[in-house]
Amino acid sequence: MRGEGAPEAEIRRTADGTVQLLRNPGLERERAYGEAERAILSVEAGREARAAIERWSGYAPTPLHSLDAMARETGVAGLLLKDESRRFELLSFKALGGAYAVERLARERGSAGLTVTCATDGNHGRAVAWGAKRSGVRAVIFVHETVSQGRVDAIAGFGAEVIRVPGTYDDAVRHSAEVAAKEGWQIVSDTSWPGYDDVPRHVMQGYAVLAAEILEVEPAFTHIFVPGGVGGLAAGVLSWLWELHGGDRPVFVVVEPDRAACLFESARLGQPTVFPGDLDTIMAGLACGEPSMLAWRILGPGADAFMTITDDAVAAMMRDLAGLGIVSGESGAAAIAGFRHAAFDPAMREQLCLGPQSRVVCLSTEGATDPSIYQQIVGRSADAVFGAAPR
């Protein structure tokens, strides 16, 4: 943590001022992945998660597309997009975390009489509801006021009860915790807070499966761009790369909406920090104002840089990916939108050591998780895009 009087962290902005990059002032790149980190996330526990998830019906590693034209355009040797748009029936990577945590709880406690609950901006709740259905347990899911009806319907479609509460995602997290305490329900949250970390650890551990799948196809990439909400996904993926590759791991960049940049702010101030405001962004999955405490313990010393991007940048990227036949939702397209802006800005390129030899992986974490919003932004349905030009 930086002490009082430490120099202001240097923020780089693109020429139009819309995109920001902050090299992580708290980075300890040469620090070994130690016992403290392994107690949160480990390759050993990740292999256990992978073995469990591989047994689920419909499991297959998701595709890693090579976007050759965009690689040329952005001046890198390779650009690979991990496409989560058809992960199980959930259309996002979230299945790997929420459903894995529910399965563990059902195994440990038995499914009879177990009720699982969480707050969600859409995708995590869908994963918990799906996991509950798979494991035969009851699910009650809380959503805040701006979660779209399409996302609510998808959660209810897996048999969960959905309850809408006023305020933001973070308000819904607090509300679900209060109701769960009163009713004796088990919270399955993707974020952690003091005294609650076992379940979020399992959620994040499930996400690390993404990193394992990528390395199996592309063992030698130099950079990875990952979207950030509370930071659980980023921590899960980073932990895997850090433990396996130490200081030789790829440059790790977390990309957030400019209106919900709690991880960027945490890095700037050197400690977990709440991002104020109404978190109003089309990137629903990333509209989080409070970092996960556990995730921050990995990202704080381990992530190389943090970026913020705008809704417009993401919408443009969704349309460009649709032109390649790839369906990427509002939160899904964030990381590669961040990469493209960084690649076009000479100072950002230099700060991230991006060059003609770089092999870059970006995570596209969801498909059209809300089909009507997707169609509004892209001008075509997801089905029409899937049938479009080969990439």
Ligand SMILES: Cc1ncc(COP(=O)(O)O)c(C=O)c1O
């Ligand atoms: C599609 C999508 N991408 C990325 C994220 C970010 O994950 P995390 O909140 O673990 O940082 C989410 C979170 O809900 C999401 O739904």
